[in-house]
Amino acid sequence: MYKYDEIDQQIVNERVAQYRDQVRRYLAKELSEDEFRPLRLQNGLYIQRHAPMLRIAVPYGMLSSKQLRKLGDISKRYDRGYGHFSTRQNLQLNWPKLEDTPDILAELATVEMHAIQTSGNCIRNITTDQFAGIAPDEVIDPRAMAEVMRQWSTFHPEFALLPRKFKIAVSGTKHDRAIVQAHDIGMEFYLDDNDKVAIKVWVGGGLGRTPILGSVIREHLEWQHALTYCEAIIRVYNLHGRRDNMYKARIKILVKALGIDEFRNQVEAEWLHLKDSPNTITEAELARVAKHFEAMPYETLPAYDLSFDAAIASNPAFAAWAKRSLHAHKTLGYRAVTLSLKPHGKAPGDATSEQMLVVADLADAYSFGELRVSHEQNLILADVKLSDIYAVWEKARANGLATPNIGLLTDIICCPGGDFCSLANAKSIPIAEAIQMQFDNLDYLHDIGDIELNISGCMNACGHHHVGHIGILGVDKDGSEWYQVTIGGKQGNDASIGAVIGPSFAAEEMPGVIQRLIDVYIQERTPEERFIDTVRRLGIAPFKAHVYADKNLSREVKNEAAHV
Amino acid sequence: MSNLILKDHIVADDWTLVQLPKVEQEVRMQAGKVVMFKLTGENTTSVEQIVNTVIPSTGKVIVPLSVYLARKSELTSRLANKELGIWLATHEVLEHLTAIEADLNVLPLIGVHVERFADGRIFSIGNLLRTRYGYKNTLRAFGDVLRDQLFFLKRSGFDSYLIRADRSAEEALQSLKDFTQPYQGAVDNTQPVWRRVNRSA
Ligand code: HEM
Numbered sequence: 047m048y049k050y051d052e053i054d055q056q057i058v059n060e061r062v063a064q065y066r067d068q069v070r071r072y073l074a075k076e077l078s079e080d081e082f083r084p085l086r087l088q089n090g091l092y093i094q095r096h097a098p099m100l101r102i103a104v105p106y107g108m109l110s111s112k113q114l115r116k117l118g119d120i121s122k123r124y125d126r127g128y129g130h131f132s133t134r135q136n137l138q139l140n141w142p143k144l145e146d147t148p149d150i151l152a153e154l155a156t157v158e159m160h161a162i163q164t165s166g167n168c169i170r171n172i173t174t175d176q177f178a179g180i181a182p183d184e185v186i187d188p189r190a191m192a193e194v195m196r197q198w199s200t201f202h203p204e205f206a207l208l209p210r211k212f213k214i215a216v217s218g219t220k221h222d223r224a225i226v227q228a229h230d231i232g233m234e235f236y237l238d239d240n241d242k243v244a245i246k247v248w249v250g251g252g253l254g255r256t257p258i259l260g261s262v263i264r265e266h267l268e269w270q271h272a273l274t275y276c277e278a279i280i281r282v283y284n285l286h287g288r289r290d291n292m293y294k295a296r297i298k299i300l301v302k303a304l305g306i307d308e309f310r311n312q313v314e315a316e317w318l319h320l321k322d323s324p325n326t327i328t329e330a331e332l333a334r335v336a337k338h339f340e341a342m343p344y345e346t347l348p349a350y351d352l353s354f355d356a357a358i359a360s361n362p363a364f365a366a367w368a369k370r371s372l373h374a375h376k377t378l379g380y381r382a383v384t385l386s387l388k389p390h391g392k393a394p395g396d397a398t399s400e401q402m403l404v405v406a407d408l409a410d411a412y413s414f415g416e417l418r419v420s421h422e423q424n425l426i427l428a429d430v431k432l433s434d435i436y437a438v439w440e441k442a443r444a445n446g447l448a449t450p451n452i453g454l455l456t457d458i459i460c461c462p463g464g465d466f467c468s469l470a471n472a473k474s475i476p477i478a479e480a481i482q483m484q485f486d487n488l489d490y491l492h493d494i495g496d497i498e499l500n501i502s503g504c505m506n507a508c509g510h511h512h513v514g515h516i517g518i519l520g521v522d523k524d525g526s527e528w529y530q531v532t533i534g535g536k537q538g539n540d541a542s543i544g545a546v547i548g549p550s551f552a553a554e555e556m557p558g559v560i561q562r563l564i565d566v567y568i569q570e571r572t573p574e575e576r577f578i579d580t581v582r583r584l585g586i587a588p589f590k591a592h593v594y595a596d597k598n599l600s601r602e603v604k605n606e607a608a609h610v
Numbered sequence: 611m612s613n614l615i616l617k618d619h620i621v622a623d624d625w626t627l628v629q630l631p632k633v634e635q636e637v638r639m640q641a642g643k644v645v646m647f648k649l650t651g652e653n654t655t656s657v658e659q660i661v662n663t664v665i666p667s668t669g670k671v672i673v674p675l676s677v678y679l680a681r682k683s684e685l686t687s688r689l690a691n692k693e694l695g696i697w698l699a700t701h702e703v704l705e706h707l708t709a710i711e712a713d714l715n716v717l718p719l720i721g722v723h724v725e726r727f728a729d730g731r732i733f734s735i736g737n738l739l740r741t742r743y744g745y746k747n748t749l750r751a752f753g754d755v756l757r758d759q760l761f762f763l764k765r766s767g768f769d770s771y772l773i774r775a776d777r778s779a780e781e782a783l784q785s786l787k788d789f790t791q792p793y794q795g796a797v798d799n800t801q802p803v804w805r806r807v808n809r810s811a
């Protein structure tokens with residue numbers, strides 16, 4: 047993975063000094079609350095229900111074992127012994143003290159980490175596929191470009207105070223796993239007819255209050271122009287995006303208001319001036335960065351491993367886990383392994399300090415000292431030999447990291463919700479926990495098969511509920527917590543936004559509602575259909591009918607009225 | 611003590627800022643440059659305001675863009691004497707100025723007023739003035755200007771900053787040096803770091 051040189055290190059160190067002084071000025075009352083706000087936000091510091099929340103950047107989800115150890119150590123010493131991996135591949139600490147945050151950042155800087163631009167109205171952490179570099183269906187490893195873009199976007203002077211936050215995702219696979227269409231800018235790398243690396247650029251996607259999938263602004267962009275083209279897009283947005291209403295301030299609203307054609311015209315006009323300017327990426331610079339992402343020193347291995355096959359045959363628990371948690375690898379004899387941060391009945395995405403240390407050890411022993419964070423909020427060892435997988439499983443299982451539910455119903459994506467977040471309409475973690483307990487039967491879970499369930503505590507959609515096969519959204523009605531359910535959302539190349547099935551539910555109804563949705567699927571599915579396929583084939587009507595079968599009408603009418 | 615920074619020194623301000631008179635009556639919202647869209651909620655200036663703007667008859671003055679556009683003819687001698695600058699707010703349309711002034715360098719000073727700290731349009735405006743319209747003279751940021759914008763303002767082409775009156779310009783000066791080797795090319799140094807230094811070493 048990328049290693050800092052003196053220049054990277056100096057920037058991070060100077061940032062720590064700058065931030066330390068900002069905190070000092072704030073504590074000395076030289077900065078008002080309002081003035082400190084944008085400054086701390088640029089540094090990932092939110093003020094939440096209980097305490098500040100610090101969001102630490104994990105660029106495109108890559109971590110070294112050394113970094114993870116440091117995170118384990120920091121969460122123990124400065125927090126309550128755990129951290130929360132987020133759907134943007136970052137790590138959040140829920141309980142740090144404001145006065146400690148400069149020290150935390152100083153410690154992070156020692157392992158080439160920071161919290162720069164993890165919140166605030168600026169260009170955020172650039173995300174990508176958690177299997178970048180190892181996926182068999184990958185055309186281009188997007189990580190070098192993601193790093194080039196990370197550096198370019200860091201303290202970009204023109205885009206430091208945008209109308210709203212700005213998220214970029216990149217992907218280099220045939221099957222998009224980075225949800226590029228749900229980002230402000232999405233870049234899909236591919237090889238063009240001349241075998242040159244080119245980029246398909248999407249703009250104006252986003253979830254939140256107004257879920258919109260992005261539009262293609264350019265089918266073909268030579269990679270050298272990635273930065274200048276982004277500058278053109280973001281400049282048009284910076285000048286013309288709305289600043290009067292924060293709910294209408296994302297680029298998606300501007301793109302929609304202008305129409306993609308007019309927006310494209312403006313961007314292309316701007317780009318005429320920027321094209322070939324010095325920020326045009328050179329071969330040499332890309333090569334310098336790409337060196338850090340060269341393939342690992344893999345052994346030459348056969349496609350099969352006898353000990354692994356024997357363990358699968360003799361140990362059903364191992365086999366059940368392996369079926370869900372292993373992923374194909376470019377290199378023969380290797381697999382990527384997902385360690386589940388979704389044990390039933392715990393907050394999805396949380397990892398304790400001890401677990402972080404265990405995973406760091408596992409990475410050192412079995413996966414070249416590196417790991418990744420997925421946007422599904424799990425941890426991934428990307429390069430494990432088949433012959434080592436059993437050992438990984440044993441240690442992971444002993445530490446609560448081997449729930450065999452990857453990609454299954456209980457692998458829930460969930461935001462912090464009302465337990466931690468001051469914007470929440472409703473709690474989300476207890477709903478996730480209740481659903482996990484309702485479906486706490488592995489055979490049954492495996493029978494239900496691939497499905498994605500996403501929960502957000504409010505329409506800011508941190509849990510990506512719109513693109514969940516089943517999405518749950520916390521809504522506030524007359525001061526109490528209700529949940530609205532959507533089905534048919536999907537991420538990937540054929541992304542779609544879920545449809546609301548009807549009036550919302552009380553918390554205690556939720557496990558039953560999910561049960562009924564699953565019942566309809568089990569009854570209606572064809573042998574090869576996943577839940578999402580059945581929903582797409584049948585539409586929402588049969589699901590809706592069953593879920594609301596015995597609800598009396600008056601209740602529905604009342605709820606509907608409350609919606610308005 | 612002056613709160614004006616020019617380059618990296620605190621200097622006395624020998625310019626007089628000319629403001630539009632305040633209006634009592636309800637003001638119309640402006641549909642900005644992108645006519646099909648953009649209701650950013652900013653006010654336009656009325657004809658009355660423009661007519662009633664009092665421009666001191668001597669000394670160096672910075673007049674609002676809208677006043678300059680409407681009353682250019684009465685300002686020609688001031689312009690010739692290099693005692694006329696203009697200022698615009700971040701929602702105003704730069705092209706209105708460039709349309710009537712082929713060479714902006716007749717103006718010794720352009721000011722950009724930023725009403726709220728969080729309004730980052732000022733950075734794009736600075737950039738455009740320098741790179742697109744070739745403006746070479748003093749480019750001054752004023753309004754809600756605090757030390758934490760300074761580094762970005764400098765990189766976006768500004769070379770003068772009027773720090774908000776309740777803050778110390780002395781301290782703000784420190785921020786111009788926050789980062790030694792920024793990554794990307796910008797107005798002050800167009801070369802990105804990988805063209806500036808040999809990083810492969
Ligand atoms: C607890 C503190 C948090 C606060 C106050 C917060 C606040 C917000 C807000 C206000 C938005 C909507 C922005 C908009 O649409 O313009 C948002 C979006 C988002 N948040 Fe959070 N969030 C928090 C935690 C998290 C966590 C823990 C995650 C990851 C699990 C997360 C992931 C996201 C994502 C992915 C979006 C983007 C949705 C989109 O693309 O529009 N957030 N957040």
Ligand code: SF4
Pocket residue numbers: 461462463464467468469470471502503504505506507508509
């Ligand atoms: S979706 Fe809402 S409740 Fe959940 S973390 Fe985001 S802002 Fe908070």
